[in-house]
Amino acid sequence: MSYTLTENHYVSCLLCPKVCKINDGDCGDCGIRFNKSGKLDLPxxxxxxxxxxxxxxxxxxxxxxxxxxxxxxxxxxxxxxxxxxxxxxxxxxxxxxxxxxxxxxxxxxxxxxxxxxxxxxxxxxxxxxxxxxxxxxxxxxxxxxxxxxxxxxxxxxxxxxxxxxxxxxxxxxxxxxxxxxxxxxxxxxxxxxxxxxxxxxxxxxxxxxxxxxxxxxxxxxxxxxxxxxxxxxxxxxxxxxxxxxxxxxxxxxxxxxxxxxxxxxxxxxxxxxxxxxxxxxxxxxNTYCTNCGSLLVKRQGFKITQEGIKKGKCSNCGKEVPFKL
Ligand code: SF4
Missing domain, CATH: 3.20.20.70 (Aldolase class I)
Incomplete structure (x- = not known):
């Protein structure tokens, strides 16, 4: 539960560090999280x-x-x-x-x-x-x-x-x-x-x-x-x-x-x-191998080629690449 209800019919939203105190009928600073009759409302x-x-x-x-x-x-x-x-x-x-x-x-x-x-x-x-x-x-x-x-x-x-x-x-x-x-x-x-x-x-x-x-x-x-x-x-x-x-x-x-x-x-x-x-x-x-400098991933706009990576390693020197593949 990421919010609490205070005694004065505020909703205190504890989701982000702003910790907004939201009045009835109002919303927090993000404009998304409301107080509807003393309860958190997410319209x-x-x-x-x-x-x-x-x-x-x-x-x-x-x-x-x-x-x-x-x-x-x-x-x-x-x-x-x-x-x-x-x-x-x-x-x-x-x-x-x-x-x-x-x-x-x-x-x-x-x-x-x-x-x-x-x-x-x-x-x-x-x-x-x-x-x-x-x-x-x-x-x-x-x-x-x-x-x-x-x-x-x-x-x-x-x-x-x-x-x-x-x-x-x-x-x-x-x-x-x-x-x-x-x-x-x-x-x-x-x-x-x-x-x-x-x-x-x-x-x-x-x-x-x-x-x-x-x-x-x-x-x-x-x-x-x-x-x-x-x-x-x-x-x-x-x-x-x-x-x-x-x-x-x-x-x-x-x-x-x-x-x-x-x-x-x-x-x-x-x-x-x-x-x-x-x-x-x-x-x-582009991405280059940090060990041998070979090209790992080539990016041209959103066209991607990753021929420099084989089985999670640099295909030239074998160093592991820190990618999720
Ligand atoms: S800004 Fe939004 S998420 Fe953050 S505390 Fe206020 S109401 Fe909650």
Whole structure:
């Protein structure tokens, strides 16, 4: 149970570190979790904003069944309010409920098999604020040998995280910056719980990290090196995706130049062997063997060839590759 009812008819939501006290008829900061006559109400349970079949690289996950397709479901709402959100139409806005189609967890997992797929992703907006739905769907997926993926801001309290993670196979977690001030002033959250969640998730599931690099906000070598050093302290095989920002929502500043991403990829490489540029056209996002430098996985857009990997090892030198295959 991830919420409690207080004596004053508040619902105290304990799901994420915001711990909202929600008045009767009101919703929490994520806009998704309501107080209806003193009880937690989830009117957006199973209301999907989008459902698509995507390449797994689009999540982005580069070391998790490369080249595979994944059923991708999105919801509405988010526990953060990033002024640069690239998906603000579904994270910060909600449609009228009667205009939306409900998809049950059972039906969603059914769709995975019907489309001859073997994995499902909860993505596009923040899935963790739909904890009850993704927990149920993930348990059904596990019973049916279907893999589960979360694309998330990692903002969740420890107790619900421990309940959910055993049913999650892979995560891409946003690490949006490495300062508490950025998390509090820009996003309306805090950094420490995200770092704790990354550490917890990496102990049980495949994890990749994404940092959206924004000019003048988090694009210093110092900050990216701190991010890379932290990730290496958890597990140096965790891939880091450094994605270029494009003007969106309240941010109108120019897009991140590819030269900035190129420079920061090099900085992060001081601590991590697997650092990839994202949202760029001309930069190399292939994977090379850390032992002999041979090409393991070639990526051209979403066209993937992995001829450099044979039975989980570099086909040139035999070094094991840290991929889920
Ligand atoms: S999940 Fe939503 S309602 Fe619950 S504490 Fe977080 S922001 Fe508040």
């Amino acid at each position: 957006y349970y199973g209301i999907l904003s989008a459902i698509n079949i995507d390449p797994v690289e689009k999540k982005p996950l580069y070391h998790f069944f490369p080249g595979s397709l994944i059923l991708s479901a999105g919801f509405y709402g988010c526990s953060f309010h990033c002024p640069f959100c690239q998906n603000f139409q579904i994270s910060q806005e909600k449609p009228a409920l009667n205009s939306q189609k409900y998809v049950s967890p059972e039906n969603l997992i059914d769709l995975v098999g019907k489309n001859s797929l073997s994995s499902v992703a909860f993505t596009y907006s923040e899935p963790l604020v739909h904890f009850e739905y993704i927990l149920k769907a993930s348990k059904i997926a596990r019973q049916n040998k279907i893999k589960t993926v979360l694309v998330t801001n990692g903002y969740i309290n420890k107790k619900p995280a421990k309940e959910l993670l055993p049913f999650i196979d892979a995560l891409n977690i946003d690490l949006k910056a490495f300062t508490e001030s950025f998390y509090s002033t820009e996003l309306g959250g805090s950094l420490r719980p995200v770092l704790d969640f990354i550490t917890e998730a990496a102990s049980s599931s495949h994890v990749e990290i994404t940092t959206l690099v924004i000019p003048g906000k988090n694009d210093s070598d110092k900050e990216i090196k701190e991010i890379a050093r932290f990730i290496a302290s958890v597990d140096s095989n965790i891939p880091l995706h450094l994605s270029a920002y494009y003007p969106s929502f309240h941010y109108t500043d120019h897009a991140t130049p590819e030269s900035t991403i190129e420079r920061l990829v090099k900085s992060a490489h001081e601590y991590l062997p697997f650092v990839y540029p994202g949202n760029t056209v001309h930069l190399d996002n």
